[in-house]
Amino acid sequence: MNRLQKANEYIQQNKAKVSSRPYYHFSPEIGWMNDPNGFIFYQGYYHLFYQYNPYDVVWDSMHWGHAKTKDFVNWEYLPVALANDKAYDTHGCFSGSAIEKDGKLYLIYTGHIDPNIGFDRDESEISERQCVAFSSDGVHFEKYPLNPVIGEKQLPEGYLICDFRDPKVLEVDGTYYCVLSVRNAERRGEIIMFKSKDLLDWEFHSSIFQTKFEDNTLLECPDLFELDGKYVLIFSEMPCDPEFSEQIQNKTSYVIGEMDFEKGVFKPEKKELLDHGQTFYAPQTTEGQNGERLLISWMHRWHQTTPPREYGFNGMMSIPRQLTIKNGDLQQRPFIDRGSNFDLSVLHENVVVEEQLEIPGKEAGYLKLALADDAQKFTIELNKNETKSTRVEVDAANNKLVILSDYGSKEPIVLENCFGAPGSEKTLEFYLDLHSVELFVNADEKVVSFTAYDQNKGTDISITGSGAVLKEVRYETFRG
Known part of the structure; x- marks a missing residue:
């Protein structure tokens, strides 16, 4: 039995044991869930993929869970889309995004290799590379035989492949662009951009956002999109190293600015917090059915107790929010009826x-x-x-x-x-x-x-x- 079959059979055999799930905030059928992935409107439904460990209520080697909805209240759970079953993703299919091309649904995700599964971090043994899977029905996915598509060959010097993840893809005037988070040689967070004509052959384009050394932050889960005549860059922030964990709180920020894709230059104009609470991380956006810009996020309280184990699940998403820009600020409205x-x-x-x-x-x-x-x-x-x-x-x-x-x-x-x-x-x-x-x-x-x-x-x-x-x-x- 392969890992995908094993995960799906385990879910079906054990999901009835789960209790106390939220009423209208999305949560997994069973097990652990974190970042939203591959959020997209495709073939009449909103599809949501997510980081997923069906076997326990704690983080472990990541799969991609999958569900779809028309109204964000009533969800249909679909088979697990990706399992870590290849040499390049053997320790996890980490976060990424989805895009439609020629009627097919393409997923681009981070293949994670870490023999210690994060519990005894040795950066010399960790590598993260970007991989592609595709589907004609939006349910069953085939991994690209020539994966990974972005790795050491495309990553310039001055960046560390041990923290190189979370691809978010967008298409502009016939060219595909992918923003990625990376740790630079100074051990600080940066967001870089790659480009492609076919989603398979990629080349480095530019660095579009850099943190200050004194900020002591690492960036994750970037998202870049056009909204009301501006470009918005969203990313989550975390301590760049353990020694800064007491002074840096995990949070999510947005930056409004101008984007020149030809030159690969993003000019920030304003940076603010996206959410002012303590439980909002790794959001992802998509274009809605009627052209709206919609956002959904993982709701997680860092460094706090997990749910009682008897619940059988851990993790939920925010309600979706519709984004607009008003008076130079990003506005968010609940997007449920x-x-x-x-x-x-x-x-x-x-x-x-x-x-x-x-x-x-x-x-x-x-x-x-x-x-x-x-x-x-x-x-x-x-x-x-x-x-x-x-x-x-x-x-x-x-x-x-x-x-x-x-x-x-x-x-x-x-x-x-x-x-x-x-x-x-x-x-x-x-x-x-x-x-x-x-x-x-x-x-x-x-x-x-x-x-x-x-x-x-x-x-x-x-x-x-x-x-x-x-x-x-x-x-x-x-x-x-």
Whole structure:
């Protein structure tokens, strides 16, 4: 039995043992999941591939899991697309992307070789090279016989092949470009670009983004796309070496700028955080069915406890977000149909919160608060039970939010300048699921993600204030 058959048979035989999966955030049928890969609209469906270890709830040698959907709520799990069954990917099929060419679906991914599987890192024994697989039906994939297609031959001097991964492909005017993350000779992160006419023969083009030495960061999972007349470069940041792990937090950033493909030059104009929480990493985007730019991300709390082993799974994705650029900033809106999936449960209009407003909640739902212009301070408690909750302390007058939780991490999340100029719209929208909260501030201006796998979290919601005026308090329960 080959590794692909083994993985698929194991899933079918054991998936019924899994419990406590989120209601509308995508999660694996069983086992461990991390980075989204190959996110694409193909043959009438959104396809999502993902880093996957079906055999345990911890990271190990990576496969590519696969599912498809039309609405991002109802998913059809498909057979595992890739297994690490070749000499060039024997220790993992690492992250990559998908693109359609001549009706076929092409996957380009990183073949990972590390005899120690990352547990005793010896860079002299590690190599990462880029490989291709393709499919006519979008389900069954054949690896290119001449893999890898980008390796030592194409990688210039001054870069280390031990950290050379995460290819994201795009096509511009008949030429394919691939952005990749790499560690340079100074041991810092850099994003470089290759080009090809056929997705198989590649040549180095340029370096498009470099970190500063003093930033002490390594970059992962780059994504480059055009949006509203600009180009956006997204990447995740991590410590470049273990000694910097206390000062560098894993996070995801975006840079808006101009891209000259002929010269291979990216000119950054503005860099910001993509998500202000502590659980948002390795996002990937695609062009939607109607030309939208959609993003989905792995929601993971670094250096924290994993879910209880009896759950049988570990990992989930964010809800998809539609991206736009407004006033020079990247805007993000939830891209799921609430009308088809949520039912109105509670609605208060023009309410003055003198002491406490109680809302009986469910394990999955949606909460919206619209603040009056003169709203001051109040506190929202989510997942509330007798002794614990996740608290969102709102100081509207000073444009500040602080999130504190008795679940998961005890480290506060502080969001400054969150409500914009005086007189502007002030809204808070919470997408609540069994193990997560995604908060969208002012409709689309800033987003905060939070996860916690604690058992027996509460479901109730309360709002406490001293005369806080709310134009609307709206709670909807998830229908599924």
